[in-house]
Amino acid sequence: AxxxxxxQTEISVVEKEDVTLDCVYETRDTTYYLFWYKQPPSGELVFxxxxxxxxEQNEISGRYSWNFQKxxxxxxxxxxxxxxxxxxVYFCALSAxxxxxxxxxxxxxxxxxxx
Amino acid sequence: DTAVSQTPKYLVTQMGNDKSxxxxxxxxxxTMYWYKQDSKKFLKIMxxxxxxxxxxxxxxxxxxxxxxxxxxxxxxxIxxxxxxxxxVYFCASSPxxxIYNExxxxxxxxxxxx
Numbered sequence: 001a002x003x004x005x006x007x008q009t010e011i012s013v014v015e016k017e018d019v020t021l022d023c024v025y026e027t028r029d030t031t032y033y034l035f036w037y038k039q040p041p042s043g044e045l046v047f048x049x050x051x052x053x054x055x056e057q058n059e060i061s062g063r064y065s066w067n068f069q070k071x072x073x074x075x076x077x078x079x080x081x082x083x084x085x086x087x088x089v090y091f092c093a094l095s096a097x098x099x100x101x102x103x104x105x106x107x108x109x110x111x112x113x114x115x
Numbered sequence: 116d117t118a119v120s121q122t123p124k125y126l127v128t129q130m131g132n133d134k135s136x137x138x139x140x141x142x143x144x145x146t147m148y149w150y151k152q153d154s155k156k157f158l159k160i161m162x163x164x165x166x167x168x169x170x171x172x173x174x175x176x177x178x179x180x181x182x183x184x185x186x187x188x189x190x191x192x193i194x195x196x197x198x199x200x201x202x203v204y205f206c207a208s209s210p211x212x213x214i215y216n217e218x219x220x221x222x223x224x225x226x227x228x229x
Contacts, residue, residue, distance in 0.1 A: 044222050050217055093150065103158075
């Protein structure tokens with residue numbers, strides 16, 4: 001079985017603050033992929049990033065960065081200099097060999113960025 | 116040029132009715148999915164189809180029946196609707212097979228059962 005935990009259900013920050021969203025996962029597979037999706041208030045699910053279990057390099061894309069640490073089974077997401085438009089629910093998800101390519105989602109973290 | 120589309124976007128119906136949600140993707144993907152998002156935003160896989168064949172059925176009540184007339188369409192039929200079926204249903208698609216494939220999601224269908 002696989003599981004994704006996002007312990008922070010809700011985070012509130014003021015614009016321009018940095019914020020980190022935590023994600024911890026469990027799987028018995030050695031080959032797996034981790035994803036982050038964003039769900040803005042409009043409701044659609046927007047793909048942000050994919051990372052495979054063999055690549056522990058951190059990734060940066062503009063104000064977004066991701067820190068993957070296999071030793072702690074974590075895949076955390078940091079937004080630098082947050083903006084009001086970053087307000088959304090963010091989901092971490094896991095896909096592994098034994099699960100038929102289905103995504104197992106965490107419970108989501110609601111991020112509110114106040115002006 | 117919507118990649119994954121769903122109809123209707125909103126569906127309000129009475130308990131006990133039967134309803135369908137349609138999903139179409141124009142990405143040429145082989146695999147399609149249905150997810151349910153409950154009122155607490157929790158997302159859970161319901162079904163996965165690969166080339167019109169069922170791969171996953173995650174202990175969904177048999178009142179829910181997916182139908183895939185071709186690999187570009189995966190419709191969801193729900194019989195005898197119950198209050199607990201109220202949720203947002205997302206269709207998704209991905210290229211076949213590999214676990215690394217990003218899934219592309221439709222806009223969601225908000226189902227309200229009264």
